[in-house]
Amino acid sequence: MRTDVERPPVAVRVPAPARPRRRLPNPVPGAVLALFFLFFVLPVLWLVLAATKTDDQLVHGHPLSVGSWRALAANWDALTAYQGNAIFRWLGNSALYSFFALAITLCVAIPAGYALAKTAFRGRRVLLVTTLVVMLMPNATLVVPLFLELNTAHLIGTMWSIVLPYAFYPFGVYLAYIYFTTAVPDELLDAARLDGCTEFGAFRRVALPLAMPVVALVGFFSFVANWTNYFLPYVMLPESDQFPVQVGLGTLLNDVPQFNPTAGGLAVERPVLALATLVAIAPVLAVFLFSQRFLVTGMLAGATKN
Secondary structure, three states, X not given: OOOXXXXXXXXXXXXXXXXOOOOOOOHHHHHHHHHHHHHHHHHHHHHHHHOOOOHHHHHHOOOOOOOOHHHHHHHHHHHHHOOOOHHHHHHHHHHHHHHHHHHHHHHHHHHHHHHHHHOOOOOHHHHHHHHHHHHHOOHHHHHHHHHHHHHHOOOOOOOHHHHHHHHOOHHHHXXXXXXXXXXXXXXXXXXXXXXXXXXXXXXXXXXXXXXHHHHHHXXXXXXXXXXXXXXXXXXXXXXXXXXXXXXXXXXXXXXXXXXXXXXXXXXXXHHHHHHHXXXXXXXXHHHHHHHHHHHHHHHHXXXXXX
């Protein structure tokens, strides 16, 4: 006789999935952006607004208040009238020195980087180490030796006393060396040599077209370094008509009575100095905006291995 009693099935309760906790946003990126804004963007904004004010508004008004077009036009007239349009002569001198030096830099630094990366010759390692050491040295330490050397060659006070030192750019050589070492395969150059190319032909027909991103990168860094250099032309050039714009800004600063109590009759107000600073950095900003696509490509060149 069967005595088993069928038991009803026991319902198994499945626990409900736990709700994901909402994570609080990470405050670090916001804090970094806020610090970046305070230390970099805010001073530039103040400089732009300062050029639109009168000197009294700059001193007694709100730091981030907007001036007027009339004050901006008056500051522009005062700037262009300073020493008979000296600001335009200084800008022209800066462009002349920077572009001449840039042309020589590209003609020297890119082949030098290729030679260090892809050819074997006696003294190659010593030359590479020397390039790195000179690249790490501050530019101010080289001014006195350069002055003595150029004085011996009777080049002080000429354009070449600025152009030739500007053209010596070891950082560009090192960038080209890194690019050709990592981004241009040796097999490609060997194939070009088997097809009858000389070493220079392999560089000109194969390596150089591939190196256009790093050429743009070296060119941009060289141009910025040349345009913003102050100490070297200040030492090498005795005449105001030969000054680049960075040294010209120093001349303007010396004629601001608030910074130099002995300023003479050519007194310069502080908003005029702010406007001159904006004019001095405008070419660098324009070059950056024009070449930023090539700069990003150059910075990423060689980042991956074949």
